[in-house]
Amino acid sequence: MGVITEDARRWADRDYPPFEMLVTATDIAKFAYATGETNPIHFDKEAAVAAGYADVVAPTLFSYVVRMHASALVPPDQLELDGSPTADVPPLPTRRAMAGETSVVLGERVVAGDVISVRKRLSRMYEKEGRSGPLVFVEMEFTFANQRGDLVSRENFTRIYR
Amino acid sequence: MSDLPAVGAETPIQVRNPSALDLFMFSASAWLLHRIHYDTPFTTEHDGHPGLLIHGPLQGVYLVQTAESWLGDRARLATITYRHLAPAYLGDSLECGGTVTAADGDGIDLELWARKPDGTVTTSGTARFVVA
Numbered sequence: 333m334g335v336i337t338e339d340a341r342r343w344a345d346r347d348y349p350p351f352e353m354l355v356t357a358t359d360i361a362k363f364a365y366a367t368g369e370t371n372p373i374h375f376d377k378e379a380a381v382a383a384g385y386a387d388v389v390a391p392t393l394f395s396y397v398v399r400m401h402a403s404a405l406v407p408p409d410q411l412e413l414d415g416s417p418t419a420d421v422p423p424l425p426t427r428r429a430m431a432g433e434t435s436v437v438l439g440e441r442v443v444a445g446d447v448i449s450v451r452k453r454l455s456r457m458y459e460k461e462g463r464s465g466p467l468v469f470v471e472m473e474f475t476f477a478n479q480r481g482d483l484v485s486r487e488n489f490t491r492i493y494r
Numbered sequence: 495m496s497d498l499p500a501v502g503a504e505t506p507i508q509v510r511n512p513s514a515l516d517l518f519m520f521s522a523s524a525w526l527l528h529r530i531h532y533d534t535p536f537t538t539e540h541d542g543h544p545g546l547l548i549h550g551p552l553q554g555v556y557l558v559q560t561a562e563s564w565l566g567d568r569a570r571l572a573t574i575t576y577r578h579l580a581p582a583y584l585g586d587s588l589e590c591g592g593t594v595t596a597a598d599g600d601g602i603d604l605e606l607w608a609r610k611p612d613g614t615v616t617t618s619g620t621a622r623f624v625v626a
Contacts, residue, residue, distance in 0.1 A: 359523070362519070362522070362523035363523040363524065365519060365523075366516065366519035366520040366522070366523040366524075366552075367520065367552065367555045367556075367559070368510070368516070368559070369559070391555070392555075392558050392562065392570075392571050393551070393554060393555050393558055396524055396551050397523060397524045397525070400524040400525050400526045401524075401525045404525050404526065404527050405525055411527060413540075414528060414529050414530070414536070414540075414541070415527035415528040415529045416527075416528060417527075430578075431550045431577075431578050432577060432578075433575060433576070433577040434550070434551070434554060434575070434576055434577070435573070435574070435575040436573065436574050436575075437572070437573050438570070438571050438572055438573065
């Protein structure tokens with residue numbers, strides 16, 4: 333028993349550099365088109381202002397865009413063959429990863445012009461014996477805030493390695 | 495009292511058929527570089543999947559949209575938790591829907607799901623919407 337080695341523990345126990353992203357109307361429109369949104373508040377500033385926002389407003393789960401940039405906006409030589417950022421791959425005997433549970437708490441909406449910062453930490457790494465061998469659960473917590481320090485969202489995300 | 499739907503009420507079903515273009519746009523907009531969402535030879539030959547995978551987070555967005563388009567301005571999402579139970583591939587049609595499981599003066603709880611026409615649930619979750 334015990335696929336989580338000292339090496340993996342050291343990998344897990346580290347600080348992640350903070351990341352900031354200036355969110356533009358273009359970023360919002362891209363995500364909105366990609367997810368099939370049609371509400372003009374995501375594309376048209378006048379419509380967004382009429383609805384009570386300062387500028388075009390991001391779709392509800394937009395923080396995902398910020399967290400992907402935080403981990404994947406790296407030089408191409410820091411990516412694995414499958415496109416994963418190398419820094420996100422724990423030193424485990426297996427690299428077969430599956431998405432586990434995602435849990436999001438929503439706060440302030442994101443609008444164009446916001447600077448969203450994300451803090452990332454590994455909250456838990458543990459193993460269980462599965463039917464076909466050990467399963468390792470890696471739980472990450474992401475906290476997103478805007479330039480005023482308001483909470484935008486908090487996301488807990490589990491990746492399972494087998 | 496809110497004018498939110500009562501316990502047992504069901505959202506209209508939204509059928510989503512993301513194309514290869516939709517999958518690529520989602521990857522590009524988020525800078526999500528995993529090849530299993532846009533590189534068919536890699537996905538089938540190297541990773542052994544039958545085709546490109548529909549992103550889990552995109553299905554999470556579909557769940558939220560299913561509830562949001564039903565509730566409109568009456569309520570906004572406070573929390574959502576979802577998990578992926580089976581892979582969804584390019585070409586799969588996803589029926590997205592939900593049911594109200596609890597209601598109080600402040601909001602409602604919903605069970606949400608995305609499933610294939612054969613009934614296989616690919617993503618399921620729970621969400622709370624609060625009065626806007």
